[in-house]
Amino acid sequence: MAEEPQFPPLPDIGDILDRKKRFIPKKTTVLKCNECNIKYSREFKEGDYVFKKIDDEECKECHRGTVLAVEEIYSEWIDPKKSK
Numbered sequence: 001m002a003e004e005p006q007f008p009p010l011p012d013i014g015d016i017l018d019r020k021k022r023f024i025p026k027k028t029t030v031l032k033c034n035e036c037n038i039k040y041s042r043e044f045k046e047g048d049y050v051f052k053k054i055d056d057e058e059c060k061e062c063h064r065g066t067v068l069a070v071e072e073i074y075s076e077w078i079d080p081k082k083s084k
């Protein structure tokens, strides 16, 4: 069973070092509700991995517990200067 987090391939290291001077990383987890089928994202939490069942949060739409699963995890670089 592959239960490790899966991340997209990283760009080359020089690129990362450059961006780290200015950008801050932000990880987002996309959750899917098995009850009402909506997908929504929230801030990544430690321990999240793709296909993980979330049993300590309830769906923000139908408010049922133990119906959420992690659909996707992605990271992006945020430019603090550009954010409003």
Ligand SMILES: [Zn+2]
Binding pocket: 033, 034, 035, 036, 037, 038, 059, 060, 061, 062, 063, 064, 067
């Ligand atoms: Zn729901």
